[in-house]
Amino acid sequence: MCAETFEKWFQDVLPRLQENAVVVLDNAPYHSRRKEKVPNVNSNKHEISEWLKSKNIDFEDGMLKKELLDIIKNHRTAQNEYAIDEMANNAGKTVLIIPPYHCELNATVLVWARIKGYVAAKRKTYKMPEVKVLIEEAVRTVTAEDWNKCVLHVVEKVETQMWKLDCIIEEREERFVINLNENSSSSTE
Numbered sequence: 263m264c265a266e267t268f269e270k271w272f273q274d275v276l277p278r279l280q281e282n283a284v285v286v287l288d289n290a291p292y293h294s295r296r297k298e299k300v301p302n303v304n305s306n307k308h309e310i311s312e313w314l315k316s317k318n319i320d321f322e323d324g325m326l327k328k329e330l331l332d333i334i335k336n337h338r339t340a341q342n343e344y345a346i347d348e349m350a351n352n353a354g355k356t357v358l359i360i361p362p363y364h365c366e367l368n369a370t371v372l373v374w375a376r377i378k379g380y381v382a383a384k385r386k387t388y389k390m391p392e393v394k395v396l397i398e399e400a401v402r403t404v405t406a407e408d409w410n411k412c413v414l415h416v417v418e419k420v421e422t423q424m425w426k427l428d429c430i431i432e433e434r435e436e437r438f439v440i441n442l443n444e445n446s447s448s449s450t451e
């Protein structure tokens with residue numbers, strides 16, 4: 263999968279979704295293509311300067327590459343827009359990206375587990391033609407009700423656990439206070 267292929271598919275799917283739908287995606291690289299390439303350490307000084315000029319961001323001639331990159335870092339969030347966000351916004355939809363390393367928040371993982379279980383139970387050989395047929399069969403067995411159950415599991419069970427953990431972390435953070443105004447030295451001079 264690549265960003266171009268995903269975005270073509272996504273553009274085709276968006277009109278089929280309900281008004282104000284929220285599309286939940288994982289953080290696969292093809293989901294997060296930037297609308298514009300922002301210069302980085304691999305860019306040459308001329309490319310960086312031209313990019314800054316195109317954004318009307320002030321810098322001085324003769325600055326070092328590192329200094330120019332620091333300026334970009336300070337303006338990066340304003341230039342960090344994703345292509346799929348714009349596509350979704352134009353279609354009246356919203357994209358929600360699941361945080362990295364939190365696959366438990368992704369109902370798709372539960373559906374894929376069901377599909378893989380189906381294939382494993384029915385597979386007789388490891389030959390691709392058989393596996394392909396079984397995957398297609400397994401995908402056809404997944405119903406809207408199955409998807410709904412997976413989503414509800416994430417919302418009711420996993421999200422609830424995450425909120426509890428978040429509260430525990432906040433409670434612990436509040437207890438951990440460092441007072442920088444007091445002298446913490448125990449020695450007397």
